[in-house]
Amino acid sequence: MDQPVTNTPELSVSELAGALKRTIEDAFGQVRLRGEISGYRGPHSSGHVYFSLKDQNAKIDAVIWKGVFSRIKFRPEDGLEVVAIGRITTFPGKSSYQIIIEQMEPAGVGALMALLEERRRKLQGEGLFDSARKRALPYLPQVIGIVTSPTGAVIRDMIHRLSDRFPCTVLVWPVRVQGEGSAAEVAAGIRGFNAIGEEDELPRPDVLVVARGGGSLEDLWSFNEEIVVRAGAESTIPLVSAIGHETDWTLLDLVADIRAPTPTAAAEMVVPVRADLLADLRDRAARLAGSMARGQDRRRRDLANLARAMGSAERLLENPAQRLDRAILRLDNALRAARDRRSVLLANLARRLGAQKPEARLARFRERIAGLGERLRGIGQRQPAERLQRLDQLEKRLRQAMLTTHQRETREIVRRKEILASLARRLPHAMEARGKVRKAALEAQAKLLDSLAYKNVLARGYAVIRQEDRILSRREGLEAGQAVSIEFADGRIEAVTGAGGAPAPRPARKPAPGGGQGSLF
Structure with a gap:
């Protein structure tokens, strides 16, 4: 069969694939492509990224090389609509075409906001934003940990403001605050501060501040990543979020214990003003001193009022004196009763000891043996020789038993005699x-009675004023011309009250027999 004649050149598969590759790359040197990310699995072990871009009707493979991926400001995710700039090429190994992406950004702020809102609802559903998880900041932290860029103006402003308000120890965990890998560094900084223990060389911070200056939504996107939000939720140290300006907000603001509108405001929130504290301390010290002085005055007045409200010395001493007399009487009776009991006991012991003397006991044993001997002799005369032999044996056994009993009782007598001697020695x-x-108890009561005696009060310069047999404690009721008696420490004088009710002295009467001092009892 004849082969058909044709002028079409014969190509290999590789030649055709190469020709298609050159044609497509020449026709589409650079394109700007809009689509939705699909099949994103993160960077490959080589660092390159492979996924697809699709719309309602078509789909194209996409590749981002390792160097380009590190410059992308946000993290790609499935379902995110993006605008990619790159070149179209083919992959001969699969006979497919693909786009090599050189730049990529979200397709407008709306797409990022939708992703942000979806992530916010997801984390809120897990309870990460609950108000019950929020903690109060320490009033006066000794160590402050700051997670931020070490080269920006943010850290300089914060340190300057902290130094002005209340100087303290500041630890800075340097991180990148935007770009690929910045979210992981921020999360590592939060977890790193929390991992510091009490035995480590670095002090453990009392409060953490995550800070960054202002920027666009894309610039602040690292603080919306799940890894950062979850690290903030896991922090056991109170966390302050100071991201951007007052109008900016991120998911880290929602999970933090406190949100600061700016980094500088965060520095003002975590420490008080030292000068204000000193002024408040001085004010409180002055108020305390005044309060203590007023309290002392009030207690001094109360003591004076109580002293005036106390009864007379005679009434105060009546009950203690009576109790003292009864105690003395009971003491004497108790001593006599104890002495009598000891005497009776000693006499009984002496009687029992006399009855147990070895001489008395031996005399009783001799009498018993003599009686038994007489009985044996009478029995020997009446009974045959066999019974006499048995009686001899019984006599020997009896003598042995009596000797043993005598020795045991002798030892018991000696032991009891020693006990009695010990008791006799201990009794005195x-x-x-x-x-x-x-x-000693009697002397203590006597000292108490002496300390309560009104004579001691008179010796300190006081006096007792009497009208007849009544002691006067108030001026009320006195009239001019009434006779009163004034008792001092060394005697009494008679006086007559003057026109104002005050006593006017008059010649002293003769001192009464026995010293001239009256008795209050």
Whole structure:
């Protein structure tokens, strides 16, 4: 069969693939493509990224090389609509075409906001933003940890403001605050501060501040990443979020314990003003001193009022004196009763000891043996020789038993005699010690009685004014010309009250027999 004649050149598969590759790359040197990310799995082990872009009707493979991916400001996710700039080429190994992306950004702020809102609802559903999880900041932190860029103006402004308000130790965890990998660094900084223990060289911060200056939504996107939000939620140290300006907000603001409108405001929130604290301390010290002085004055007045409200010295001493007399009487009776009991006990012991003397006991044993001997002799005369032999044996056994009993009782007598001697030796010491205790109690009561005696009060310059047999404690009721008696420490004088009710002295009467001082009892 004849082969058909044709002028079409014969190509290999590789030649055709190369020709298609050149044609497509020449026709589409650079394109700007809008589509939705699909099949995103993160960077490959080589660092390159592979996924697809699609719309309602078509789909194209996409590749981002490692160097380009590190310059992208946001993190790609499935379902995110983006605008990619790159060149179209083919992959001969699969006979497919693809776009090599050189730049990529979200398709407008609306797409990022939709992604942000979806992520916010997801994390809120997990309870990460609940107000019950919020903690109060320490009033006066000693160490402050700051997670931010070490080269920006933010850290300089914060340190300057902290130094002005209340100087303290500041630890800075340097991180990138935007770009690929910045979210992981921020999360590592939060977790790193929380991992510091009490035994580590670095001090553990009392409060953490995550800070960044202002920027666009794309610039602040690192603080909306889940890794950062979850690190903030896991922090056991109170966390302050100071991201951007007052109008900017991120998901880290929602999970933090406190949101600061600016980094500088965060520095003002975490420490008080030292000068204000000193002024408040001085004010409180002055108020405390005044309060203590007023309290002392009030207690001094109360003491004076209580002293005036106390009864007379005679009435105060009536009950203690009566109790003292009864105690003395009971002490004497108790001592006599104890002495009598000891005497009776000692006499009984002496009687029992006399009955147990070896001489008395031996005399009783001799009488019993003599009686038994007489009985044996009578039995020997009446009974045959066999019974006499048995009686001899019984006598020997009896003598042996009596000897054993005598020895045992002798030892018991010696032991009891030693006990009695010990008791006799201890009795005088016990009675003497008991007497000393009672004597000390009696002396203490006597000292108390002496300390409460009104004579001691008179010796300090006071006087007792009487009208007849009544002691006067107030001026009320006195009239001019009434006779009163004034008792001092060294005697009494008679006086007559003057026109204002005050006593006017008059010649002293003769001192009464026995010293001239009256008695209050």
